[in-house]
Amino acid sequence: MPQVGGHRIVIVGGGFGGLACASKLGGAPVDVSLIDKRNHNLFQPLLYQIATAILSPADISEPLRRTLGKKRNIDVVMAEVVGIDAQRKAVLTRDGAPVEYDTLVIATGSVDNYLGHDEWKQHAPGLKTNRDARQVRETLLLAFERAELTLDPEERRKLLTFVIVGGGPTGVELAGAIAELGVFLLQRDFRNIAPKELNIILLEAGPGILSGFDEKLAQYALRRLEARGVDVRVNTPVEAIAAEEVTAGGEKIPTACVIWGAGVRATPVAEWLGVEPQRGGRVAVAPDLGAIGFEDIYVLGDAASVQGEGGPFPALAQVAKQQGQYLGRKLRLSAEGRHDDAPFRFRNRGITAVIGRNAAVFQSGRFKLTGRLAWWLWAIVHVYLLVNFEKRLLVSVQWIWTFLTGQRNARLIDDRS
Amino acid sequence: MPQVGGHRIVIVGGGFGGLACASKLGGAPVDVSLIDKRNHNLFQPLLYQIATAILSPADISEPLRRTLGKKRNIDVVMAEVVGIDAQRKAVLTRDGAPVEYDTLVIATGSVDNYLGHDEWKQHAPGLKTNRDARQVRETLLLAFERAELTLDPEERRKLLTFVIVGGGPTGVELAGAIAELGVFLLQRDFRNIAPKELNIILLEAGPGILSGFDEKLAQYALRRLEARGVDVRVNTPVEAIAAEEVTAGGEKIPTACVIWGAGVRATPVAEWLGVEPQRGGRVAVAPDLGAIGFEDIYVLGDAASVQGEGGPFPALAQVAKQQGQYLGRKLRLSAEGRHDDAPFRFRNRGITAVIGRNAAVFQSGRFKLTGRLAWWLWAIVHVYLLVNFEKRLLVSVQWIWTFLTGQRNARLIDDRS
Incomplete structure (x- = not known):
């Protein structure tokens, strides 16, 4: 372990927030340890493109050591954190020794929220990791292969029915990408299935999709999804998910592929710290991201609920990244004996969702954009x-190729074990 | 299923041979079915680059439907073949209906040969599939992560010992690539391990590595491997492989990573056909690749042993590909009512093995090349x-990047399940 300055900062989580914080601390007179259970930072906004065979996991995953090596x-430290001993000032890991800190930064993000039905997870994977995305890709591609071979019309209908739960950006992007993939495959590469047999259902419990966006943009997205053949069902909460069957709006839908995109909750940081969780399981932090009730612990990103100063902020990559940069700078100044008490301020860069080729929505304050231009942006x-x-x-090479030919580079079903 | 010409050719296996054969039959007045348990053709000669984090599986895998879709x-047909009923003229698959043929082409290739010790497989994966390669990559990268954290010197030595069994091209390429990866990682990205702690052992049962090559080239490869720190042990057959331990030359070697590259044997085609297997489990075929004793069955590639006319041929991609092209053309002519009785002739394109950056060997007949030029070639x-x-x-982008920076694009440890 490095012993440069003596003061030891431990960052838990190498996502957008944790990595931004660590990067700012490079070369500062402190010892920093970044702990993650993965060896890489994952660019989660493009995970749906792994799931739909456009990109490969390595294209959106960067080893933490590669970023921080110099x-x-x-x-x-590649280890899974299982708790925090705030008395001893140590982070507890599953297999290794506790890691002691002087200052602790927690940036562990969020996990899929199954709304109290964790048993649904086995039938309806979310889209948070490369493993998830590869699993979805394999399920999708195998469903087409099996539908091509089966002679049973019911089995075939089930295999060609894809259900996506949740009409937020993840659900919308997935539904659009699966529709594009499916139509391309069925037109060009399969012999026994017609594109109209494809049945993609997007389930949304609320009254409309893309609820975080302006109503006009949401309407645009809805029209574009429907034009691609996606069956969008609003006001339709999921009632049950079992093997090869989803129940929603009183209807039982046989399906070989269900994907969960109905929101997230914070990682169990509140439990680790023994504090009362806020909405979504988040931990209350002051405007400088200091965990309330602690002197030397900071929480940022999806796991943090900023009290006041515009918070709590939405669970967005840009929030986590900006908070990581803010905190890294603050801790660096502090180590150099200078102090900056300015609170964190979020600069909204705009939100966006893509429906498919030449179709996306973008919104920043009162500025709104749809269609081809939004897609290029x-x-x-x-x-x-x-x-x-x-x-x-x-990524550019693969996108240009897909744009020009409709082909997908990563249509890969793993060898069966 | 297509019903173009009536005569039905079934090809089992979408490797170099089967795919070349199918491609030649595109547009011919025959119905062709290509059966494979995978959905993709795999460019096996570069699998070691998946294992050593240079490339991603999708870079060397092409969906069969993409190649043949038009x-x-x-x-x-994505299905696993489990047998052949030559009486009924049908291929038996694991889950689906039998697939009937008028003419059958078997191009199922080879599997790792554990020399009668199939129980070694669980501890020493080979390198035949993307799954194998990803497993090796993960084992390698995890070993470095664990070595960085452990305080136990014996555990650390074990974690940094990599054993490759077999001194053929696969073993040589792997040993060279692991050495390059390890030195780069330990110099740049790790803190607690010195490059000299890396211990890569290449075990060869025979008197020298690269036994298929000219002696001078083999000597060159040996020097280059040793210069990279690889401990090459010839005349050292493996005696036992257990969990985290290899026994060879009477010595027990503790290791967290053993990779098997000690040769292949044919897939069980002889068993399917009920014929006496030739050397390496291959099936005897005539110079026109017709299985001896059958009228309508052909075998090619690693599974075939050509009797006479220069055969049997080595288990090389170029042999399989040329045989596939030969047979595809022959069957196409036959379907068009023309016949060509010329036997298969192998045109040797030369053999090559790469040791690392700027170091390779190439040999074609009496022409020999080593070093930088061989590597570029x-x-x-x-x-x-x-x-x-x-x-x-x-692939070019990733190779150029690796060449210039030493970095590897796919240093990815999957999320633990």
Whole structure:
């Protein structure tokens, strides 16, 4: 472990927030340890493109050591955190020794929220990790292969029915991408299935999809999804999910593929700290992100609920990233003996969702954009947000190829074990 | 199923041979079904680059439907073949209905040969599928992460010991690539391990590595491996493989990672056909690749042993590909009422193995090449052999990036389940 400055900052979580915080602390007179159960930072906004065979996991995953390797005061620890001993000032990990801290930053993000029905998870994976996305990709592609071979019309209908739960950006993007993939495959590559047999159902419990967006943009997205053949059902909460069957709006829907995109809840940080969780399981923090009731613990991103100063903020990558940058700078100044008591301020960069080729929505304050232009803006911004030139080039090549030919580079069903 | 010409050709296996055969039959007056348990053709010569985090599975895997989708007389069936009923003229699959044929082409290739010790497989995966390669990649990368954290010197030595069994091209390429990966990681990204702690052992039962190559080339490869720190042990057959331990040359070697590259044997085609297997489990075929004793069954590639006319041929991709092309053309002519009785002739394109950056060997007849030039030739030929422009571009970008920076794009440890 590095022993540069003596003061030891431990960051838990290498997502957008944790990594931004660590990066700001490179070269500062402190010892930093970044703990994550993964070895990589994952660009989650593009996970649905892994699930729909456009990109490969490596294209949106960057090893933490690669990002931080040259910052010699920062140490990466691959371990799963299972608790925090605030008395002893130590982070507890599953297999290894406790990691002691002087200052602790918690940036562990969120997990899929199954609304009290964790038993649904086995039948309806979410989309939070590469493993999830690969599993969805395999289920999708296998469903087409099996539908091509079966002679039983009911089995075939079930195999060609894809249910997506949740009409937020994740659900909308998935539904649009699956529709595009399916139509392409059935027109070009399969022999026994007609594109009209494809049955993609998007379930939303509330009165409309994309509830965080302006009503006009939501209406646009709805029209574009329906034009692609997606069956969008609003005011239709899921009642049950079993093997190969979803019940919603009183109807039993046989399906070989259910994907969960109906919201998230915070990782169990409140439990680790022994504090009362706020809405969504988040931990109350002051405007400087300090956990309320603690002197030396900060929480940021999806796990934090800022009290006052515009908070709590939505569970967005840009919030986590900005909070990580803010806190990294603050801790750096503090280590250098300078102090900055300014609270965190969120600069909203706008929100966006993509429905498919040439169709997206973008909204920033009163500025709204739909269609081809929004789609190009979405694509350029997302390429730019990737971590380095190599990934930008790889993703661009694959997007351009898909745009020109409709083909998908990663239509890969793993060898069966 | 397509019903174009009436005569039905079934090809089992979508590797180099089966796919080449199918491609030649596109548009011919026959119905073709290509059966494979995977949905993709895999460019096996680059699998070691998946295992060592340079490329992603999708970069070297091409969906069979993508290659054959536009050839409307060809149907792809994703199913696992478990036997052949030559009386009924049907291929038996694990889950689906039997697939009937008029003419059958078997191109199922080979599997790892554990020399009668199939129980070693669980501890020493081979390198035949994307799943294998991803498993090796994960084991390698996790070993470094765990070595970085452990305080126990014996555990650490075990974690940093990598054993590769077999000194053929696969073993040599793997050993070289692991050495390069390890040195790069330990110099740049890890804090607690010195590059000299890396312990890569290449075990070869025979008197020298690369036994298929000229002695001078083999000597060159040996020197280059040793210069990279690989401990090459010839005349050292493996005696036992258990969990985290290999016994070879009377020595017990503790190791967290053993990879099997000690040769292949044919898939059980001889058993399916009820014929006496030849050397390596292959099936005896005539110089026109017709299985001896059958009128309507052909076998090609690693599973075939050509009697006479220069055969049997080595288990190489170029042999399978050329045999597939030969047979596809022959069957096409036959379907068109023309016949060509010329036997298969192998045109040797040369053999090559790469040890690492700027180091490879190439041999074609009496022409021999080593070093930087052989490496560039190897790289250009392998990019050219990839299936389409998109994959060539993606692989080139990643190779150039790795060449310039030493970085690897796919240093990805999956989320633990």
